[in-house]
Amino acid sequence: MGLRETKKRRIAESVLKAAQRLFLEQGVAATTMQAIAGDAGISRASLFNYYPGKEVIVAALAARMEPRLVQLVHHYQSRTATTGECIDALFDHLAKVVGPTVELTRLLFVQGNGGVAYPQLAAALTDLVSNGQRQGDVRSDKSAPALSELLYLEVVACLLGWAFTEQMSERELFRRRAELVKANLLV
Structure with missing residues (x-):
């Protein structure tokens, strides 16, 4: 696996960890994509390149x-x-x-x-x-x-x-x- 692919996987994982943490703390409905991006240390625009919406994040966590x-x-x-x-x-x-x-x-x-x-x-x-x-x-x-x-x-x-x-x-x-x-x- 190349460096670029490794970085993409690392970012995707950090997004899921951030989302899970925020979902637990404040609930899914109250958690914004902006908050997830901020907690994961990426921009909101970058987040949408990985996960186009909260429902996709929920599905990834469920998987x-x-x-x-x-x-x-x-x-x-x-x-x-x-x-x-x-x-x-x-x-x-x-x-x-x-x-x-x-x-x-x-x-x-x-x-x-x-x-x-x-x-x-x-x-x-x-x-x-x-x-x-x-x-x-x-x-x-x-x-x-x-x-x-x-x-x-x-x-x-x-x-x-x-x-x-x-x-x-x-x-x-x-x-x-x-x-x-x-x-x-x-x-």
Whole structure:
């Protein structure tokens, strides 16, 4: 990769970091392209050469979400643990990450990908369930794809924050959802 291409990638990355930081601090609606450009250390005109609007920035940030989630599933699956322990660790990790950024996470998950499902995440969760069936700690009366759909929907529900209440912390919500999933999946 040439010097020019390296510089372009570095600037694009600094824009995304600046946008994410500003979105978290003041919300997407209140964040202007001018503010993003200033925080990234480039002119507004240069910013538009990289990202023609905030919706493109949101989509770029959202595109990073699925690979990170898949990597997280694979990380916990690679440990020597039961499927239940993997689910607990996954939901606990998500609670820690999503808790402070729930509004941005919801925005990225819903608007950033145009409401499209995350097929790589679904496949990773199906692998987790299939491995659990082979280990004998996940029920085998249903197919792995059918069982993993429940797990996928609970992960999505947590990421979207559908059930967040003021009486319950994010950590408690994620823990309860993990227990629900395990009650339906595990032997």
